[in-house]
Structure formats: C-alpha cells, structure tokens
Amino acid sequence: MVTEWAGELRDRLAALVGAVDVESPRLLPGGASKEAWAVDVRTAEGELPLLVRRAGGGVIHTGTLSLEHEFRVIEAAYAAGVRVPRPYGYIDELGGREAFVVERVEGETIGRRIVRNPELAAAREALPLQLAEELAKVHALAPGAVPFLRGRDVLDRFEVELDSVAEPHPAIELGLRWLRDSRPEPLAPVVSHGDFRIGNVVVSERGLEYLLDWEFANVGDPREDVAWPLVRAWRFGVDDRRFGGVGEVEPYLERYVELTGRPIDADDLFWWEVLGNVKWATGALTQSRRHLNGQERSVELAVLGRLAAEMEFELLHLLEAVS
Amino acid sequence: MKDRPSAVELVEAAREFLEREVLPTLADRRLRFRALVAINALGIAQRELDSSEPDVLTPVEAAELARRIRAGEVPEGSRALLEREVAAKLRIASPRYLDRYG
Numbered sequence: 001m002v003t004e005w006a007g008e009l010r011d012r013l014a015a016l017v018g019a020v021d022v023e024s025p026r027l028l029p030g031g032a033s034k035e036a037w038a039v040d041v042r043t044a045e046g047e048l049p050l051l052v053r054r055a056g057g058g059v060i061h062t063g064t065l066s067l068e069h070e071f072r073v074i075e076a077a078y079a080a081g082v083r084v085p086r087p088y089g090y091i092d093e094l095g096g097r098e099a100f101v102v103e104r105v106e107g108e109t110i111g112r113r114i115v116r117n118p119e120l121a122a123a124r125e126a127l128p129l130q131l132a133e134e135l136a137k138v139h140a141l142a143p144g145a146v147p148f149l150r151g152r153d154v155l156d157r158f159e160v161e162l163d164s165v166a167e168p169h170p171a172i173e174l175g176l177r178w179l180r181d182s183r184p185e186p187l188a189p190v191v192s193h194g195d196f197r198i199g200n201v202v203v204s205e206r207g208l209e210y211l212l213d214w215e216f217a218n219v220g221d222p223r224e225d226v227a228w229p230l231v232r233a234w235r236f237g238v239d240d241r242r243f244g245g246v247g248e249v250e251p252y253l254e255r256y257v258e259l260t261g262r263p264i265d266a267d268d269l270f271w272w273e274v275l276g277n278v279k280w281a282t283g284a285l286t287q288s289r290r291h292l293n294g295q296e297r298s299v300e301l302a303v304l305g306r307l308a309a310e311m312e313f314e315l316l317h318l319l320e321a322v323s
Numbered sequence: 324m325k326d327r328p329s330a331v332e333l334v335e336a337a338r339e340f341l342e343r344e345v346l347p348t349l350a351d352r353r354l355r356f357r358a359l360v361a362i363n364a365l366g367i368a369q370r371e372l373d374s375s376e377p378d379v380l381t382p383v384e385a386a387e388l389a390r391r392i393r394a395g396e397v398p399e400g401s402r403a404l405l406e407r408e409v410a411a412k413l414r415i416a417s418p419r420y421l422d423r424y425g
Binding site: 029159168169170171173174176177237239299300302303306307309310312313316317319320323 | 353357360361363364380386388389393395406408409410412413415417420421423
C-alpha cells in the first residue's frame with residue numbers, strides 16, 4: 001500500500017534521522033484512534049527500524065494526552081534514562097494529522113504470554129525489581145520538563161466517567177463510596193506513567209526492555225502507579241502471583257521504597273488496589289461506549305462492556321475483607 | 324411464531340463457523356486474537372439467549388441502589404446483594420472467571 005504522505009514522511013525523516021532511503025510505511029493492526037506504522041529507513045550508519053505513531057481519523061480519546069504531549073513525555077523519560085524506545089521527533093503534520101517517530105523495538109508485550117511462556121521464566125524472576133527501579137526513575141522526573149501534565153482528583157474523575165456511561169453500576173458506586181470514606185492522606189504528587197503494568201512493557205528473556213504507552217501520563221499520588229500492576233486483571237490469569245502475574249508484591253515494593261524513600265507499606269496499597277479496580281471497571285465501560293457511539297467500531301471494545309463485571313466482582317471481593 | 328433456527332441456534336451456528344472454519348485459516352496473531360474476541364462475543368449472546376435465570380436487580384432497582392450509594396445511604400446487605408447480582412452477570416459474560424475465586 002502506498003500512502004499519500006509517503007513523500008512527506010521521506011522529507012521529514014531525512015531531516016530527523018538523516019534517512020537516505022525510506023521504505024514504504026506498513027500499517028500495523030491496532031486501534032483506530034492512533035495509527036502505528038512500521039517504517040524501515042537506511043542512514044549513513046546503517047539500517048534503522050522506526051515506528052511512526054499518527055493520529056487516527058476518529059474522535060480523540062478524552063483524558064489522554066495529545067500526540068505532541070505524549071512525545072514530549074517520552075523525550076523527557078528518555079533524557080532521564082528511563083527505558084523507553086528512543087524518540088526521534090514530533091511531526092506536526094503528516095498527511096494532515098500529527099505524528100511522532102520513535103525507535104521500533106522487538107520483544108514480547110502480550111500479557112498472557114509474559115505471565116506464562118516457559119522461555120520467559122527468568123524474565124519473570126527479574127521483572128519485580130526491574131519494574132520497581134524503572135518506576136522510581138519515572139517518579140523522579142522533573143515536573144518542569146513536562147509542565148503540561150495535570151493533576152486531577154481521581155475519585156471525581158471516575159464519577160464523571162461513570163456518569164457518562166449512562167447505565168447504573170451500583171457495585172462500582174459501592175467501591176467509590178468506600179474509597180471516599182477511607183481516603184488516605186495524600187503523598188506529594190509526582191510525574192506518573194498512568195498505565196504502568198504488564199501489557200504495557202516490552203519483555204525479553206532478560207526481563208524488562210522498555211516502558212510503552214505514555215498517553216495516560218499525569219501528575220499524581222505515586223501509589224496509584226505503584227499499585228496498578230497488582231490489579232487482578234493485570235495478572236492475566238496467574239492470580240496467585242499478586243504482582244502482575246509474575247511475582248510477589250513485597251520485593252517490588254521494598255525496592256521501590258529503598259530507591260525513593262517514600263513511606264509505603266503493603267497494607268497502604270490496598271486502597272489503591274480497590275481504586276485500580278474501580279478505574280478499570282469504569283474504563284472498560286467507557287471503552288465499550290466508544291464502540292457503541294461510533295467513535296471507534298471494534299468487537300474488542302464492545303465486549304469490554306460485559307467484561308467490566310469481572311472487575312466489579314473483584315471489587316466486591318476486596319471490599320468483603322474490610323466490611 | 325418464528326421459524327427455526329431460533330435466535331440462539333443462529334448465533335451458535337455463526338460462532339461454530341468462526342471457530343471451526345475461519346479461525347484455523349488465520350495466521351496473523353492480531354487477527355486471530357480479534358477472531359477469538361468475536362467468538363467470545365457470540366458465546367455471551369448465546370448464553371444470554373439461552374438463560375432462564377432471572378435478574379437479581381431490575382434496571383429501576385439497580386438505578387435506585389446506585390443513587391442511594393452515591394448519596395452515602397448504603398442499604399444494609401448491599402455488598403452481598405451486589406455480589407449475587409454481579410455473579411449472575413458473569414454466568415452470562417464470563418462463567419469461567421468465577422472459578423478463579425474457588
């Protein structure tokens with residue numbers, strides 16, 4: 001397939017990476033809200049596999065960063081030594097839409113393979129400490145490097161999102177109610193990844209290679225990121241390994257606390273684990289509405305409307321321990 | 324009256340076709356995954372059409388309970404009632420998920 005902006009891209013890549021030869025971009029399957037194109041280029045130094053992320057034609061997902069801001073976050077993370085695919089440049093217009101260019105990396109991203117594949121057993125051993133170390137680096141990013149990132153009251157935001165679904169979900173309401181009644185003292189806000197979990201990391205046999213998917217980056221309480229990989233949905237069926245289906249929580253948390261000095265213990269994460277289940281239950285419902293209202297027709301998004309019940313059940317199960 | 328196949332039988336026929344004839348021909352792993360999701364969606368529809376289990380809460384009751392909990396007036400026994408409601412939803416949407424709670 002030859003895209004009408006292939007010539008534009010060639011000129012931009014010549015300027016950004018010194019490309020002397022650019023292969024035709026190949027559209028990779030995935031979401032319609034943001035396209036992913038594989039582009040192989042040759043420079044004076046050799047072959048360079050690139051990934052071009054380009055805005056989709058549909059309505060922009062509310063609550064996520066623009067492509068430009070997402071790119072600026074990746075740049076700031078890369079500059080601070082966080083393991084992210086190398087950023088090459090932001091393109092304000094590529095065939096009439098914004099785009100950015102990063103290194104195209106190899107490795108496993110599918111959660112259910114990361115938690116189960118026998119050849120990744122050593123990676124699973126390494127991941128808890130590696131992820132703690134990487135998260136500590138993310139949380140040490142200078143807010144001044146990403147001044148456009150915003151904080152928000154999470155509970156108010158989930159309530160608004162839940163209302164937008166226009167369907168009663170008393171189980172999620174019960175979770176929100178408990179969260180409001182048991183709210184912990186806040187910790188000082190930090191630059192947060194916003195979707196830090198198995199499924200958004202690239203893993204090789206050595207373990208963690210890269211952190212991906214920065215479009216939910218924000219400034220918030222560090223415990224939201226710390227607890228997000230514990231949410232049962234992100235254990236991909238290996239439920240007894242509470243840390244992302246790959247390991248135990250304690251070594252991960254100890255390493256994070258050791259590196260950051262933040263006073264967080266395993267019990268503190270319970271409130272945030274409940275919050276995570278409210279967040280993903282609500283998120284699954286809003287994703288299904290993207291299909292139902294025509295923003296992005298997709299059977300994957302559609303079924304999430306029914307699978308939200310899994311997170312509702314987990315939420316009620318967690319609340320049983322405190323009722 | 325309506326002729327056979329019934330709605331549930333039609334959904335089942337479409338699901339079996341995808342499972343037995345389409346899925347084995349798909350090499351692209353992304354496309355395979357989406358086909359599995361589509362098969363799962365038809366499975367949900369089939370179980371719902373086949374189910375005679377009454378809803379634990381009517382839509383009006385669910386909306387009223389949601390409103391009361393939001394307002395901070397949580398009725399006694401809400402958690403246990405909602406667990407029954409959500410378990411019933413899961414028997415349609417994701418029956419094997421319930422096995423994970425032993």
